[in-house]
Each structure stands twice: as structure tokens, then as C-alpha cells.
Amino acid sequence: MRGLLAFVLIASAAIPVAAQAQSRPRRPLLPQPQQPLRPLPPLSLRAPVEPKFRLSLNGGAQISSNTSTEDGSLTINQEDAPIHNVIDLSRGGVGEVGLTYRLGKRAWAGASAALVPRKLAGELTATIPHPFYFGQGRAVAGTITGLTNLEAGFHGNVGITVPFSQRTELALFGGPSVFLVTQDLISDLNYDSTYPFDTATLAGAATAKATGIGLGFNAGVDLSRWMTPKLALGVLARFSRGAVTLAGNTGASARVETGGITVAGGLRVRF
Amino acid sequence: MGVMLVTLAGALVIGRAPHAQSGPARLAFPTGQSLRAADLTVDGMIRHRDLQRRRTDVDPMLPRRTHERLTQYHRGIPVYGGDVTRQSESGSTISMFGAVYEHIDIDTTAAISVDQAATIIAQDSGVELGPLNLPALTIVAVDGRYRLLYRAKVFTLAGGTEYVVDATTGAIVDRLDAVQRQAAVGRGTGVLNDTKKMSTTETGGVFTASDPLRPPSLQTFDMKGNLQRTIDFLNNRIQLSAADRAVDTDGVWTDQATVDAHVYAGYTYDYYYKRFGRRGLDNNNLRLLSVVHPAVRADYASQSADTRSSYYRNAGYYGSGVMLYGEGLPPGQTFNGQSWNYLAGALDVVGHELTHGVTDYTSHLIYSGESGALNESFSDMMGTAIEFFYQPVGDGPLRADYLVGEDVVTPGGIRSMANPLATGDPDHYSLRSTSAADNGGVHTNSGIGNQWYYLAIEGGINRTSGLSVTGVGRANREQIERVAYRAFTLLMPSNATYAVARAVTIQAARDLYGINSNAERAVTQAWTAVGVN
DSSP: OHHHHHHHHHHHHHHHHHHHHHOOOOOOSSOOOOOOOOOOOOOOOSOOOOOOEEEEEEEEEEEOOOEEEEEEEEEETTEEEEEEEEEEOSEEEEEEEEEEEEOSSSEEEEEEEEEEEEEEEEEEEEEEOOSSOTTOOEEEEEEEEEEEEEEEEEEEEEEEEEESSSSEEEEEEEEEEEEEEEEEEEEEEEEEOOTTOSOOEEEEEEEEEEEEEEEEEEEEEEEEEESSSSEEEEEEEEEEEEEEEEEOTTSOEEEEEEEEEEEEEEEEEEO | OOOEEEEESSSEEEEOOTTSTTSSOOOOOOOHHHHHHHHHHHHHHHHTTSEEEEEEEEOSSSTTEEEEEEEEEETTEEEEEEEEEEEEETTEEEEEEEEEEEOOOOOOOOSSOHHHHHHHHHHHHSOOOOGGGOOEEEEEEETTEEEEEEEEEEEETTEEEEEEEETTTOOEEEEEEOOEEEOSOOBOOOOOOOOOOOOOEEETTEEESEESSSSSOEEEEEOTTOHHHHHHHHTTSSOOOGGGBOEESSSOOOOHHHHHHHHHHHHHHHHHHHHHOOOSTTSSOOOEEEEEOOSOGGGGGGSOHHHHHHHTSOEEEOSTTEEEEOOOOOTTOOBTTBEEOOGGGOHHHHHHHHHHHHHHTTTOOOSSHHHHHHHHHHHHHHHHHHHHHHSOBSSSTTOBOSEESTTTEETTBSEESSOGGGGTOOSSGGGOOOOSHHHHHHHHHHHHHHHHHHHHHHOEEOTTTOOEEOOOOGGGHHHHHHHHHHIIIIIOOTTOOHHHHHHHHHHHHHHHHOTTOHHHHHHHHHHHHTTOO
16 A cells, blocks of 8 residues: 555656646747746656555456355254255356565565455255154255355455567465455254155255355466556466365354455556 | 954954954964965855955055955944954055954844933933934944844943944843053052153134144143033033134243143144144044043042043043043042053053054944953053154153153052053963953953064063063164054954954064064063963
């Protein structure tokens, strides 16, 4: 933030200099009204400033072999009803914003936040206790749709920039990550069963949101093509990995694998 | 005119009155010719409404077959013991068992009215009959002639009695034990602290022993030791109210008698459904109403001998889906060297009582003499079958074995199917009781059928005859269960004797498993071993 403030200050100081450079004496066609002379701004003694900040806006996809595995136990018919719900988290759309600060000629540090919102299906298996008999649970299985998973990855990075040409550069980076996950966990089961209740069919499940936080890491590359001195189009590839444990209000807990391979593209703005 | 009993098993046989159960007892297997003749006789009687279909059932085991139950009537009045079962497939008769009476020449106009008969019974029993228990006319073959009689059941402190009143003279002809129940025989002690699931109903934080999950109404009532109220209920003089229902305030039931009566009634319903596809006692989800705590345990010593026997050391099926479970003895007290816990605490006892209900709605085996012994025996068989269905095999509490009531009457239970002699019951037809007591020894002579059941499954040697039987084996026990069930629910007439039981069970084994099957061999060998030929 301090760096951003500095950028704003520096930019506001630079604008009048540029304006002065463009107001050369010219010969007017008609007499000009006498204008008061404006005082010249003080001359800057610094060399032209190379922007230190770079803002990235990306959109893309996250690909992984991640799953969320929820194991828990409800109490049904006076007995424990074990549940096991696996959600495939292998794909998701990503929106990301990042900001880097140039530390040296090529080195830089930065942070980014990536959001992966998903609405997925879980493969739920459970054993529903019999209403009349102990130890005669009925195995059920089914797909629970509409489960939400919101994965927020906060990636801290240090990196170096490798120019390929005057307009194309490649950045390599890596660092720690923090993952924040909010996800639906199974809080109750809906099932159909009729007398003699020896079998049951899963009809759905009630869910409750749970939130957890976990640590991980990330590393990646960013290829940028500068269209103007300050604006580029870029492509990002990042591998990140982490895990979050969620605790439900019914004693269930879920281990959610986070991260994956993110491929995204978007704008780069230097300032 | 003498009484002519025509027994139908393919051959027409002229016999004696039904109470002389040693009459044409052995029924030959139907042959094509004799079966056709019997079929024609029955059809003729149906046309003249002398036989009326009580019910027709689709065979739950062989869906193409149907079973008719026909009751004999004479001028609109049922003839006691006139009963025929007919098995058919695609219009062809497969088998027929039973007996009808011929040449009934009795005047069916009763000299005394129903109200007069009720008064006679009330004066004798001291109990006024409820409107649903009024005497009903029936024709009975007694002592070689037909008589027009009233029959009605009465329940008193001493137990249940079926009165038989002469509709012409008003004389009380007979008093029969009206309750089909566990005989008060046994030994032992023990408390079963097992945990069960209770299917109950919650209303406003109060849990009621009313099962909302099973198809029939299944409720358990706690009489709280009010013996007079119990008797009034059994006599249909009062209706049980919501206040009589067994309740609990937190859903964690601690009243052991209530728990076991309620849960085991459900288990029994489930067994019949899962094993045979049967829906309750009447196959139409008749209510199951269990009654516990009919008396106060602490009052045992001050009660009469009959009251002790009926409401403390017994359980009974009282008709219309009502079961009553005795209170047992106070801790530390014994009877004949045995401790008696709550009778509802034994799964086989509950299964036994409910099977009486099944019998009532099917073969309706007459509760006296050999048919009564068969009635008892099939209840023991099913009670034991239910034990094996739910409990692991072994000795001791909550284990499946061939003792009856051993979980609550300790040690030893009240009957042994593996060795009936051990509890004083016959294991062979030659040893049968001929006493008139206990409705002709129904709880004693059941030992013969019980031994048959045991041998047909487990095999072994009958101690009296020394004959060896190759049973179907434990792994195939379901075969004998199905044979027995088919026999007493579909094929057997109400007046069956042990000889009829042999014929019927062999027919059942052939129906289900084929001629010369292992099941038929085991069934036949076992009957021979127990002296029923």
C-alpha cells in the first residue's frame, strides 16, 4: 500500500512536466490576449522513473486432481450413521488479481488473490441404521448436487523477470499460499424407505456451510507482451498446493485439497 | 340319527363324532379318483350353502395356487368342527383336508334366547358379558348326536373360560379354557438387560408405545397392576383409553415388560412378513395389542391359585389381536423351583402367543384334544423359529434354542422341543395324555409335534421309539418352518389330528420342495419317529 501511495505521488508530480514539454512557442494567427505568465515548476533532477508496480488481472481455469473428502457420523434411529462424501474439485474457473513491486532490476515481490467458486456434485455413501434393529444398517449411495465450494487462495510471491525481447518478458515466481475455503457439508440425510425398511434409497441431503483456512505454496510463470509501455497482455501458469480441514456442526469433518494448476490470462498494468 | 363324520382327504370316510379324535384320524394322501369324488361332494355342499367360504387366499409361496377355507353350516348355523381346506391351481383341486358332518337333522330353533344364555353364563361366572361377547349358536356333535348349543368366552380373576350352554335346556354343557397361552410350567431365573429399539410415537414430548412404522396398529398397554380393569377389558366391558397406553417421558424406556412386549410383537410381525409374506395375524394387518402389568407383582402371595396361574405365571392370546403377558413372580420367589420374570421378556413366548392369532385366522385349530395340541405345538414351532431368526444359536439368555420360555422361566424354560420328556411332556404319540384336564392336554401333547419339528430340522433319535431321523439340517431350517407354516395356515382343517398333521405336512413338503425331496423325507421320518403314522 505504501508503494501504491508513492506511485500516486510520483505520478501527480510528473504530469506538469510532461505538459510543459508539449507547450512550445508558436506564432499565433491572431493577437492573443495577454496571459499571465505562469511560474515554471521546479525542474526534476531525477532520471525517468521506471514503474515499480505491476497490476495483474487474470481470468482462467484451475485444474487439479483435488477432492474434498467428508467423513462424519449423524445420529439416526438411535445409532451412528456414518457418511462419506467425496466432491471432485478437479476443475474450476478462476478470477485473480495480483500486485507486484519491483525490488530491483529484475527481482520483485508481490501478492495475489485467486477465487475459485464452484457448484459441484458430491458422491455420497452412508449407512442408515434400521429403525427396528441394531446393527442392521442400510447402505445407500447417491449424488448430491448443488454443493458449493469457494476456494480463495492468497499467494505471496517473490520472482524474477527475464526479458525475452523489448516487449516480451517472462516472470518466474514462487512462495507461500494461504487457502480459505467455504464449503457445504452434509448435515442430514434424506432417504426413502418403506416397510420392512431393510433397504433405503438416498433422496438427498441437507447441508450447512463450513469455513476453514490452511497453508500451502505456489510457484509459476507469467509471460507478458507489452502492447504499450504500461499495458500488456499476459498468460499465467501457476501450480499451488494446500489443504484445508473443515469442521461441520454435526461432527463431520472434511479434508479439502486446494490449489492445482491455474492457467489464466489477462491484463498487466505497470505504474 | 347317529352322527356321520365325513372326512375329506380324497377318500370319503365315514367316521365318528369329532370329540372322539381317534376316529378316522389317518388321512391317505389324495389319489386322483378319490380326490375328484371329494371335490364333487364339497362343490355340492357349497351350492346348497352347507359349506360356506370363510376365506380364500392366494398361496404366498406358490402364487398360482389358491386356498379355500370352508366352514360347514346347517340352516345358517355353524357346525362346530365342520371345516374343509381345499388347495387349487388353475381350477384343479390339488389337495383337500378336513371333515364335514352328514345327516344333520336337528331343529335349529333355540328354546332359550341369547339374552337368557348370557344370563345363565353371568350367573355361573359372576361376570356380565360385554355386547361383543354375547353367546353364539352352534351345532355340535356330542356323544353321538347333534346338539344346538351356545358358546361364549368369559374372563375372570381365575382366567378365561369358554362356556357351552345347551340352547334347548339352558344347561351348561362344558367349560373350556378359553385362553390360548403358555402353560405355567418352567424353572429358572434371570434378568435380560439387553437394549432394543422401540418404535414409538411422540406427542408433545410424551412417548407412547404405539408403533407408527409397521403396517398394523401395534400398541402396548400398561394396566399398572389393575387386575379388575384388565379383566373388564378382556371381557369387552371397557375400552382401553389413551391413559392405559404405556408411555415414557424421555424416549428412553425403562419398563422392561413394556419394552419386550412392544418390541417382540414387532419382531414377530416382521418374521411372518419376511419369511412368509404374511401381513399380521389375519394377513390383513390386524391390530396387535399387547397388555403388560395386568397385576401387581407384590400381591402374588395374596392371590388365588388361578389368578397366579393366569396373570402372573402365564401369557395368553385373547383373540382379536390381544396378547396379555403375566407379571412373573416377585424377586426371590420361585414356583416349582423356577424363577419367573416378566413373561413378555421371552421372544419365543411372544411369538408363540401371536402365532395363536395366526392360527385363529387360518386353520383355527380347535383348542382341545389333538387339534388343540397341534395348535399349541405350531405356536411353539413358530416361537422357536422366530428365536432362531433373530438370535444367535446357543445356550443362555437371548440365544436361540429348542427350549420354550427359557429366557424368563429359569432354569430350563417351560417346554423342551429337543427332549419333551425332560419337562414331563410326551415325545411320542404312544405317550400322549388322555386326561381331560388342560382341554385334553393341549400343553402336554404338544410335545409330540414339538419333537417332530426338532427332529425334522436337527435330525437325531427319538428317545421313545429309538428311530433315527435325518433332518434337513440347521442351514435348511427354513424348509421345515415353511412346511409347518403352510400346513397350519393353508392346508390344515380346524379339526386336525396328529394323523392329519402328518398328511398335511407331507403334502406341504411336496408342494414346496417336491416329491422325495429332503424336506419330505425329513418330515415323514420325523412323524414316524414320534409314532404318528
